[in-house]
Amino acid sequence: MSDTQLTVTFSGGDVDDARAVVRVLEGTFGDADQRPSAEHATVRVATFTGEKRAAAGAADAGPLSAPVTVTVQGTPEAVRRASDTLTRSFTARDEGAASGDQEQERQLLLEP
Numbered sequence: 001m002s003d004t005q006l007t008v009t010f011s012g013g014d015v016d017d018a019r020a021v022v023r024v025l026e027g028t029f030g031d032a033d034q035r036p037s038a039e040h041a042t043v044r045v046a047t048f049t050g051e052k053r054a055a056a057g058a059a060d061a062g063p064l065s066a067p068v069t070v071t072v073q074g075t076p077e078a079v080r081r082a083s084d085t086l087t088r089s090f091t092a093r094d095e096g097a098a099s100g101d102q103e104q105e106r107q108l109l110l111e112p
Helices: 015-029 076-089
Strands: 006-011 043-048 068-074 091-099 104-111
Touching: 006 015, 006 076, 015 043, 015 068, 015 076, 068 076, 076 091, 076 104
Parallel strands: none
Antiparallel strands: 006 043, 006 068, 068 104, 091 104
């Protein structure tokens, strides 16, 4: 598993909120392989498996329309980098984490 493999799920907010979060993460991970697109979905997904990049300046997050629960899952390094990026770019509350042998999961609540 690459150290940049990351799956991000979103619930709450709308598709534009999910896309804003992805734009911020792309500053750290490069272009997303899969972006949220379904307008009426209750859960949206984005994936990153690109080459590792040094943390760049985060894209302007812009305001969210509603609270968004974001779950990041992947290697410990990818989850740490994603969490750091999101907490710098949004008002975020840590909602918990789980660790496995080679993967971690962290849930954050991003507030408008």
